[in-house]
Amino acid sequence: MRTRNRAEILYRTLLSSYGPQGWWPLSGKYHRGLPKTRSQRYEICLGAILTQNTAWRNVDTVLASLRQQKLLSPKAISTLSEKKLAALIRSSGYHNQKARKVKLFTEFFLSLRGTPSRADLLSLWGVGEETADSILLYAYGEHVFVVDAYTRRVASRMGLLGPDPSYSETQELFSQALPASAYNEAHALLVEHCKRSCRVRPVCEGCVVGGDCGFAGI
DNA sequence: CGCCAGGTGGGAT
């Protein structure tokens, strides 16, 4: 299908233009490949929750601060009260809700053996589709394509999908267009692309996608 | 200073 082909071309264009992104970012550095330790895995999960509708910069501040206070571990978090935790993660926004989410997730994480199922993740209060898929892909190396607001924006503006595409149809498009080994990199590249060019108020000048996007821009 | 950021859950339609 032509749409699939264009999605694949988009990925190749972004990769050759921006280079490999080396995701998931951990506090203070970037991490390539699967997390090596349980601690890194936990940090990725925490970041996935804290970054919900929030700029990564604000999340990074929180993670670095938790790390410095030796609180960046499931056991340490589990000993904190929800109120204490909320104060510690304040600058990531929605801190009251997120404190509850993190507490619930942490209990889940401590009881985990091996890789969680998507359904188990989704059953947790505060874990929706994007967060579940981010955790599966970046913390556990499962071959799941992560859809976020950026992914939908690009796909929609390029005419790969209609306006306001659903999570599942967006996921299906990219899942079928790309090899599973590229899911990790593709998501990271789409984020980078939207930060540089495909913003809410698009900066079409200098956009690497150029002619393959019919979006009029501003 | 208003806009925007790697969403989610709950309630109404």
Next chain:
DNA sequence: ATCCCACATGGC
């Protein structure tokens, strides 16, 4: 199923 809204801080 699909809208609509609350949730909150920080940087540009």
